[in-house]
Amino acid sequence: MNYQDFVKQESMYICSTYSRYPIALERGFACKVWDCTGKQYLDLLAGIAIAPLGHCNTEVRARLNEQANKLWNISNLFYQQEQLNLAKRLVESTNAQHSKVFFCNSGAEANEAAIKLARRYWQVYKQRESYEIISLSSCFHGRTLGTLAATGRENLSQGFTPLPDGFKQVPVNDLNALKEAITSKTAAVMLEVIQGEGGVLPLPFDYLKGVEALCKEKEILLICDEVQCGLCRSGQFWAWQLAGIKPDITSVAKGLANGLPMGAILATAEVANGFAPGSHATTFGGGCLVASVADKVIEIMQRDNLATRAEQIGNYFKGKLQNLAKKYAIIADVRGHGLMLGLELAKNGKEIWTDLLNNGFICGFSQNKVLRFLPPLIIEQAEIDSFVENLEQILQKY
Numbered sequence: 423m424n425y426q427d428f429v430k431q432e433s434m435y436i437c438s439t440y441s442r443y444p445i446a447l448e449r450g451f452a453c454k455v456w457d458c459t460g461k462q463y464l465d466l467l468a469g470i471a472i473a474p475l476g477h478c479n480t481e482v483r484a485r486l487n488e489q490a491n492k493l494w495n496i497s498n499l500f501y502q503q504e505q506l507n508l509a510k511r512l513v514e515s516t517n518a519q520h521s522k523v524f525f526c527n528s529g530a531e532a533n534e535a536a537i538k539l540a541r542r543y544w545q546v547y548k549q550r551e552s553y554e555i556i557s558l559s560s561c562f563h564g565r566t567l568g569t570l571a572a573t574g575r576e577n578l579s580q581g582f583t584p585l586p587d588g589f590k591q592v593p594v595n596d597l598n599a600l601k602e603a604i605t606s607k608t609a610a611v612m613l614e615v616i617q618g619e620g621g622v623l624p625l626p627f628d629y630l631k632g633v634e635a636l637c638k639e640k641e642i643l644l645i646c647d648e649v650q651c652g653l654c655r656s657g658q659f660w661a662w663q664l665a666g667i668k669p670d671i672t673s674v675a676k677g678l679a680n681g682l683p684m685g686a687i688l689a690t691a692e693v694a695n696g697f698a699p700g701s702h703a704t705t706f707g708g709g710c711l712v713a714s715v716a717d718k719v720i721e722i723m724q725r726d727n728l729a730t731r732a733e734q735i736g737n738y739f740k741g742k743l744q745n746l747a748k749k750y751a752i753i754a755d756v757r758g759h760g761l762m763l764g765l766e767l768a769k770n771g772k773e774i775w776t777d778l779l780n781n782g783f784i785c786g787f788s789q790n791k792v793l794r795f796l797p798p799l800i801i802e803q804a805e806i807d808s809f810v811e812n813l814e815q816i817l818q819k820y
């Protein structure tokens with residue numbers, strides 16, 4: 423089917439909630455994807471960070487096929503080896519910061535679970551009437567009613583009110599504002615170490631350390647939403663390791679099963695006491711098919727030291743973009759860590775983004791001026807070179 427037919431048929435059969443990029447993709451391998459006309463692209467977005475090991479990774483595909491012949495999902499009524507294997511691996515990845523895992527199916531669900539755990543930890547386990555979640559401006563935590571309330575953007579919640587109570591937002595990078603917002607009702611502060619949807623905004627490490635200290639002092643929990651910045655992308659396995667902070671709860675999803683839907687939260691042994699049998703559940707969460715695949719994904723990340731790779735090749739990429747920024751005034755900023763990078767343009771960049779797409783390069787585009795790069799962590803230096811050369815040719819025109 424060609425692209426025009428897609429547009430026409432979709433408008434007939436699919437709810438119009440997405441503004442899609444103007445191509446229809448049909449096949450992928452490693453960092454390359456092909457559209458319905460057979461045209462090849464370098465994928466610097468990777469399904470918004472969901473394919474850290476590249477598309478159709480051979481080893482992951484072998485694991486998927488193996489488990490597909492054994493068992494897919496039998497609900498959480500039964501013990502499952504695959505879920506346990508993955509939980510152990512995730513816990514070990516935190517260097518003893520976290521002890522227990524709850525599995526779910528998406529980023530929003532993971533953050534929803536984090537919010538529920540924080541509230542129940544205080545209200546039931548600690549017998550303290552705290553429920554309020556404080557988040558930061560320009561954050562993004564998901565599209566369920568609870569996570570929309572945490573996200574706090576009116577354009578996203580328009581028409582969906584009333585949202586649940588008990589959420590407050592403070593300006594990012596302002597410790598005093600946070601200090602003033604905390605009351606005895608506060609249960610947790612929730613943040614992204616590198617804000618993703620907000621336009622790739624890394625939070626300063628001294629600010630993050632300040633938030634951590636404030637949470638300790640005021641006895642409230644710290645939740646790190648690592649749905650986008652986690653799993654080696656930042657240059658550390660967890661982005662909070664970059665800043666040297668220690669959250670009570672970490673949420674994860676996107677890249678966890680390299681493209682299959684999966685999410686999880688990790689919690690300290692103490693905070694995990696907030697959950698008890700029957701207190702929270704999901705039918706699909708941690709099913710053996712996705713758990714087995716995710717177990718392989720984490721195994722490969724650790725075996726191949728992809729955090730270090732993301733740091734090294736990310737620095738190389740960032741350096742090249744910074745060189746362009748010195749030459750072309752239209753580049754206003756280059757920022758990010760590891761392979762989570764953003765390039766902000768001084769004016770509307772839709773034409774530049776479109777030229778890149780036409781030339782066979784897929785990157786993200788937000789706020790009409792930020793090019794976002796979340797490529798597979800296996801991206802090669804030569805692929806980055808080809809992209810940067812192409813971008814430079816386009817910039818010369820503007």
Ligand SMILES: *Cc1c(COP(=O)(O)O)cnc(C)c1O
Pocket residue numbers: 527528529530531533562563564565614618619647648649650651675676
């Ligand atoms: C994508 C994202 C979410 C939401 O994840 P879904 O799987 O789309 O529900 C939450 N938090 C962050 C930081 C994200 O990037």
